[in-house]
Amino acid sequence: MAQHLSREEFHRLAENQAERYERIVGEPVAMRSERGQHVRVKNRVCAALDGAIRSAGLDCEAPGDGVPIEVNADTEIQHYLIVRARWQEIIHHWRTGESIATRLVNLCPVRLEPPGIVPEVGDIHPAGH
Helix, strand or coil: CCCCCCHHHHHHHHHCCCCEEEEECCEEEEECCCCHHHHHHHHHHHHHHHHHHHHHCCCCCCCCCCCCCCCECCECCCEEEEEECCCCEEEEEEEECCEEEEEEECCCCCCECCCCECCCHHHHCCCCC
């Protein structure tokens, strides 16, 4: 049976765990450990998100690893980006109500609604990487 946790319950649970967790529709989900290349790509993603947020003039931020983004009372994750460094593409999953939509992005910008930002794929995949 799935465990439904409030935001506060989830934060208390996550603080006492060696593993990383995310909360999706109230349920804690364990995340895998990371490798060096993954961390480098993730840092470029955060920088691209920060740049897009500044360009849009939004009063928000793209926090680093381990900080959940609060979407509503039961969910911290709305957009999920899988960055495939070898092929210079991004798989973008996002929640639309009860459904999950997916698209493959390689040359066009990634549009994240909400919050209304458009980080460029080229900022995530710089030339020569």
